[in-house]
Amino acid sequence: MRILGISAFYHDSAAALVEDGRIVAAAQEERFTRKKHDASFPHNAVRYCLDAADAKLREIDHVAFYEKPFLKFERLLETYVALAPRGFRSFRMAIPLWLKEKLFQKSLLRNELREFDEDFGSEKLLFAEHHLSHAASAFYPSPFDKAAVLTMDGVGEWATTSAAIGDGNRLEIFQEIHFPHSLGLLYSAITYYTGFKVNSGEYKVMGLAPYGEPKYAELILDHLIDLKPDGSFRLDISYFDYCTGLTMTNERFAKLFGQPVRSPDQLLTSFHMDVAASIQAVLEEAVLRLTRSLASRSGVRNLCLAGGVALNCVANGKVLRDGRFDRLWIQPAAGDAGGAVGAALAAFHQFKSGPRNIAATDGMSGALLGPEFSQSQIERRLTACGARFAVLDEDDMIEATAKALSDQLAVGWFQGRMEFGPRSLGARSILGDPRPPTMQKNLNLKVKYRESFRPFAPAVLREDVADWFELDSDSPYMLIVADVTKHKRRAMSAEEQSLFGIDKLNITRSEIPAVTHVDYSARIQTVSTETNPRFHRLLTRFKARTGCSVLVNTSFNVRGEPIVCTPEDAFRCFMGNELDVLVVGNCVLRKSEQNPDLKQDYSSAFDLD
Template sequence: MAARADGPVVVGISAHFHDSAVAVLVGGELVNAAHEERYTRVKQDPSIPHRALRHCLDEAGLTLADVDCVAYYEDPVKKLDRQLWMGLPKVPDTRPEALFRLDADRPRRDVREVLGFDGRLEIVEHHLSHAASAYYYSGFPDAAVLTVDAVGEWATTTWGRGDGDRLDLVDEVRFPHSLGLLYSTITGHLGFEVNEGEYKVMGLAPYGEPRFADRVRQLITVTDEGTFTLDLSYFDFRDPDGMGTERLTELLQVPPREPESEIGQVHCDLARSLQLVTEETLLALAARARRLVPSDRLCMAGGVALNVVATRRVVEEGPFKEVFVQPAAGDAGGSLGAAAVAHQRITGSRIAPARMRSALLGPPVPAAEVARTVEAAGPRGFLDFRGREPELLDAVAGRLAEGKVVGWYHGRMEFGPRALGGRSILADPRGADMRDRINASVKMREAFRPFAPAVLAEKAAEHFRLDHPSPFMLETCEVISPLDLPAITHVDRSARVQTVTAADNGRFYRLIKAFEARTDCPIVLNTSFNLRGEPIVCTPQDALLCFLRSAIDCLVLEDFVIDRENLPAAWRTWFEGTRPPRASVVSDSVYTLL
């Protein structure tokens, strides 16, 4: 093995299910990470992340020849064992593009043939990758670890122990018993797309009352020991048309909602009931983690850890003094964990034991490329603030204060599902109609969906019931601001807060400071820079296209400001295009287990 002087170069890969991603460690330091979908523009692209890898290596000044090890985020043989157990003799989808998921050798072949890497390959089990993505990036010297998702190979929930360099999984719940699949089943029943619409259910829940909670509790039995089982008579995880049986509909007494149809109070009440039972269950799982591992610290990962309302209850009501949630807690974050485990196997030591401070990990676009993109339209249509950042920020803050919606593109791209000031849509949180306007004509999504606030960290406690940093938007809290903030305050007076610091957020922090100087409001509305059903923008061209196809008023591309009213007519022709397709292997109605 060829080792660099500053330690091994390890590449972590998650792929072949949904939302493939890559992470690069150099000498135990995380240098960058990126989602493949951002480059291919295919939502939740599951393919081997060769584009993301190329960009990450280029940005790090590396080539594939410098890589000492590639780590894959799950064991394909063990996964195939579960797939065959649940899928045969009836395999619901026999298309070649679906059957590749039953090929346990595909990850190895893709690493060798598509990526062109012929060196050391480490296989890391799925939930160990999740656990490592939380523990090894928490900065904790020891911790209990809880991972909860739909399913990996066989495990759906695991409890682990992190102690110094070591990380071990000590217990698990196995498929088909799955809290994530329970949530996804009712997500589909409510007419939302599975593996994407769970966020919508969480956002819909505060509009309802938990009058179906006792019925939902009949679906899951949580033991006194803090484990659980599902009543499998209500589920069929092999049915390509939906994961709930007719008996589920009989129990809930709520017929399945047709996608895109009207949302009624009954749907809000079912969402609230599901959310409540999920919170109760996650609290029980966290309590078991404390009994199994006598630490005051908890690390969490897996898709269910992205349920920010449930996570907040664990933070507030759970038995731990400190809680760290991996900001890319879903499968993409498995690339971080797989790389960290491989580093430990190679060196015998954990990666650099420091808290992950930023999720701005994607390769930045060179300033010259941004300038070429903007200048291609000719000398008119944009304002050039190169070398004049204070004037740029004052100009953008002024537009926000005027009630304009701003597309903000600066620096490194976010890793994980949240926009954190790299690829964001920004607005004044005080606007009475701002949430409805952005949902309808900018994001083009459901009216009930909430937006998040980004707040200067030193002012957060004045406006939110929050006593610790929240840099990744991973928990909700109560809005207590003396300001009226209707655009970021949910119906239950909650908000999913991002605290912003000068050290970690740079220009984005300075923009909010400029906005505060104009308005006495240290908060901006912050949502991801994309349209419904599309990945977050990656390149300047992506940002321009999103700008043109939405009702965003102003686009900030690094040092350039483009106002819609000054947009050259030629740009509408140059950047016209069709909406990128969704990944064909990801189903809207079922969690694709095969």
């Protein structure tokens, strides 16, 4: 049985194809349209999924959508009625959109899908609840037969947090916390308040947090969120504007913290760092209380996480170290894009009672579920772009890349199937040597064109992870944060210790400073031969040359650009920033050998995120 999953119309639209419970393909629409967080119907992603399965839409048994529009509309209406007459401006903007389009999503989906099959009938359409889609995306691909499942995000229909138990092919949600009380929205409110974009800037708040002190955590707990011992919570919505207005926070919120909302071009001060540290501390406390109560109520020792809040890898690391669960598995596409996978899996296992085959590692194939290009396609496409490249055999290509990296060059690495989810995992990555003290700043400012405070993530050989980090379990999706081991750290002088804020960034804190945050933490990706053999070979080769089995691994894009999808995207990005070397399949391109006329002004090509 083949089921196509779709998430769309809010943000990060995506499609996924599931064949008898096995995830065959999944991709986000933004990668094809080159529009970050593209929310439109995922035509390109659907086409890709069908092609990857060599199927026509008429051969697909069901199409599953990741949420229930009527329930969402009910939430909107009830919120407006409950808070009337406040919220009229928001109502005026939202309702015409719903009446024109969103309320009729079934016909909208049917019409869009008729592009692929003119006889497509709406009887094939299924709708899964938003949090069931998240929970299904977390449990069914996990390597566990039985597990507790926790999903946390901004909001779906009503639920913002849900707890479930997965057992075999059954998944039962037994507790929910409803809108407007939401950990995701609380974090997004601080994201907005500190001057970052909601729905994409949350990572920046998490990255900023280690520079500050959690001075406002008590204030947040006293006024904004009533956090109970079992992890349940209520927000005081009189501080927020998202129920009725067009912003996240209101005047009262700003008064509480004593400063107005930061505008994006305003300098980040220690105040913003302290606010970021405070919300991070509160979030971690809330998540830990939730997981502890879930552990004692469920009695199971495996935990699965999904929903946007599950992308907070610092909190995930604390859950793992808390020890209430033996094993933790997090859906790599934990945000709404992953809802496409979850909806399709829920349709197969829940609705159709399809059996579940549990994969030894997991069912996500290392998240490498996107488009790939053969060597001949790559050569043809790069030639058409005007690229000058050498074609090497695999060993020489690995050797040349490892040498470039050990020469401290920035390398674009494009191999095999594209990743599904927000992280680059060694298929569409920019790689660098983590040892030079200047690498983090150079990559941020010259290659990625993004804020210099943002840390980079390390990719490390799975077998060597415990040598470098205080972690000895799998973290294949870069979703767990742990500290650099003590013997790899460098002691700081008294003068260095007295620095604060972004000044800390320039201090060399370990043998691998480019991936060591100011609090010694690192967002780790473990690389194994099972999921990513070529990347594993590269790391092994780099280790042989340098003694270091860690590489900087950051997404292959510039700030505001979706991660590259095709060899053409990779070449454009390569010619638009200061990457030194690009490796696409077995083709090796050096910047110094390229036609200078093909250089692009890339620094302002995309809207900042």
